[in-house]
Amino acid sequence: MKKVFASAFAFLLLCSTAFAQTFYTQGFETDNSGWTIFGGALNATRVASGNNGVTSKTGSFHAEAVGSGVGGTQASSAATNWGGYSFVPGCAATACAAGGQFPAAGYITKLDIYLNLSATSTNDTRFDFTSAINLPAGSHRRDFVFNAGFYNDTDGTGSGPRFVISASNNATRSSSFPKNPGREPFAITATGWYTFQHKFYDAGSGVLACELSISDAGGTTLKTWVLSDPTDIIGSTIGGNRYGWFANNEFAFLAIDNATLIKTSTVKPFVFLADELITIERTKQTPPAGDLHSNGNVVFRRGDPSTYEVNVTAVGNVAIIGSENTISGEVTAGGTIHVDAGSTITGTATAGAAVNVESLPELDYSAGGPNYNVPKSGSLTLAPGSYGNLTVNKFGTLKLSAGDYYFNQFIIKNDVVLVLDVGAGAITINVVGKAFFDKDVEFRVTPEGEAGSKKVTVNSMQSTDLTIGKESYVLGSIVAPAAKVVLGNNTQFRGSICAREITVLRDCLFYHHDSPGSLPGPGQLPKPVGDEEMSSGQSAVVSYQLQQNYPNPFNPSTVIKFALPQAGRVQLHIYNSAGQLSRRRMPPAQ
Structure with missing residues (x-):
């Protein structure tokens, strides 16, 4: 189903410099909710693709906004509340709802409308579609209107059958005119689907x-208008979104699809944001870059030697374990900062600081539709829409284009190429269940390459581990607030990760979206030589060693270091203060 209600749209992603979150979308695949709020003539009618000769823009269903069917006879038609009116928290109006002040980076509403040149032969048959905004207290402030009409006459806007469209703050025949020369009228001469978008911003x-x-x-983009009034002051006379409404519809019906509200926020440039723990294994790669934040702890394992061009903040503790780690930046912790001998922080290290908790987003959407299983070396091209389970097997290719995708499961096997065409806009992959990327997966962002990383987002509601296999090449934002995200060995990553826990395995190279430098490219990351060799200054282990855990006390995690004189498997038994066995663990062979 192409329907989304983001449960906490104020909690926008803090991993990248800006994040766009779909707050509401309705593609009418399963119902017409959001378009039945006002009742009667203001309801949209859900219909199957092909109804009245119109193929749905996406999926198998769309909707119709029923009008008067008589050119010159006005009729109020279908309307939506975009998933809910938006108000400033704590305002005086009884209709106020929490979490809805004007987003720092604005918001977008958009609707696909089918313009049919054969729908009427009556010159000057009109419709007005508006997206309105509220006062801070929740009442109506202003409309922003597409004024459209069908014409078959001849004048400065053209000749023959065409739609002429302009933009104003007024609707209805008495207050607006699509051909108003002062409103930059624009003519459309081809039947088809068109996206009508409102972008509200400071x-x-x-x-x-x-x-x-x-x-x-x-x-x-065919045509753009900008409307602004100096008395519309955000936070003073301007609150949040109101309705989308066909204030006038003189056609028998207008086919509509994919009603969407997107909210954005200006945010901090974290390459990794975790709610509990960030763990970085050693790397020999070119210095990874991008700021890190954990609402819990941050741990750097022994270096190789390793240099990180990062600033680190943690509500809990920061631990730099072992030698040969250099943190080329500032480290700030609400708890302690532990640096083992042989490692260095070149910037200021501040322990016991007041470090703010950074809120992670809450994801709430659903999916459903056809399942796809792409065979080995096969290829699949998918349009934006809602799907069931998707599996792309080894050496396969998956091609996606600008828009929103919804999957129950999204399984990508080894050596698969994801071709992500962002030439016409951003791609968002929303996964309800499991998202998984096997080894040697390539995110091929066209036509922009690394520069297009901000235009790719993978959202996952899973609570199980979201793994990106070794030697993969990933561009984009990974948002999995309930999951542990693992970057496999020798993975190249540009973008941001927001998760419950983040683990970066050995010899990865990571950059934030805006970090300078370039990744070597798919399959081009040098593999360190002598991975198992001891780095300089380390002595051979000649006896069994079990070291004190750090941090201690701890919440929610700690690190226990041990050493063996030769490779082998071990069992680690953990006892509580009463001498009772609490945990039994078998780490990988050492």
């Missing part, structure tokens, strides 16, 4: 602006 000094744009089915 134009400077807190003044609201709304960019209204029309794009064709391929995502190419």
Whole structure:
């Protein structure tokens, strides 16, 4: 089902410089919720693809906004609340709802509308579609309207059958005119699906602006208008979103699909943000870069030698275990900072500091639709939409384009190439269940390469480990707030990861979206020579050793170091203060 209600849209991702989160989307695959709020003529009618000769933009269903069917006879038509009106928390109005102030980086509403040049022969048959905004207290402030009409006459806008569209703050025949020469009228001469988008943002000094744009089915922007009023001050006279509404519809019906509200926020440039623990294994790669934050602890394992161009913040403790680690940046911890001999922090190290907890996003969406199993060396191209389980087997290729995808499971086997075409906009992959990436997986972002990493996001609601296999090449944001995300050995990564726990295994190279430098490329990361050799300054282990755990006391995790005179398997038994066996662990062979 193409329907999303993000349960906490104010908790936007803090891993990258900006994050766009879909708060509401309705593709009418299973119902028409969100378009039945106001009742009667304001309800949209869900129909199957092919109804009245219109193929759905995506999926097997869309909806119809029923109008008067008579050119010149006005009729109020379908409306949505975009998943809920948005108000400033704590405001005086009884209708206030928490979490809805104007997002720091604005928000977007958009709707696909089918413009059919054969729908009528009556010159000057019109519709007005508006996306409105509220006052901070929740009542109506202003409309931003696409004024559209069908024409078959001849004038400065063209000749023959065409839609002429302009933008204003007014709807209805008495207050607006699509051909108004002062409103930059634009003509569309081809039948098809078009995306009508409103982008609300701060134009400077807190003044609201709304960019209204029309794009064709391929995502190419055809025309843009910008409306702004100096009295629309964000936080003073401007609150959050209101309705989307066909304030006038003189057509028998207008086919609509994919109603969406997206909210964005200006955020901090973390390459890794974890709620509990970040663990970084040693690396010989070019210095990885990007700031790290954990609401719990951060642990760096023994270096190789390893240098990290990072700033580190932790609500809990920071531990740099073993020698030959260099943290080229500042380290700030609410708890302790432990640095073993032979390791260095080149910047300021501040323990016992007041470190803020960074909120992780909450994901809440669903999926459903056809399942796909791509055979070995096979290829599959998918349009944005909702799907069931997807598996791409080894050496396969999956091609995705700009838009939102929903999967119950998203399983990518080894040596698979994901071709992610962001030329027409961002790609968001939303996974309800398990997301998994085997070894040697390549994220091939076209046409921008690494520069397009901000346009790719993988969201997963899973609580099991989300693994990215060794020697993979990954570009984009990984958002899995309930999961442990593991980057396999020798993985190249540019982007951001937001998860409950993050583990970076040996010899990975990672950069934040905005970090300088370039990844070597798929399969081009040098493999360190002599991985098992001891680095300089280390003496051979000649006896069994079990060292004191660190940190101690701890919450929620600690590190227990041990050494063996020769390789072998061990069992680690942990007892509580009463001498009772509490845990039994078998670490990998050492």
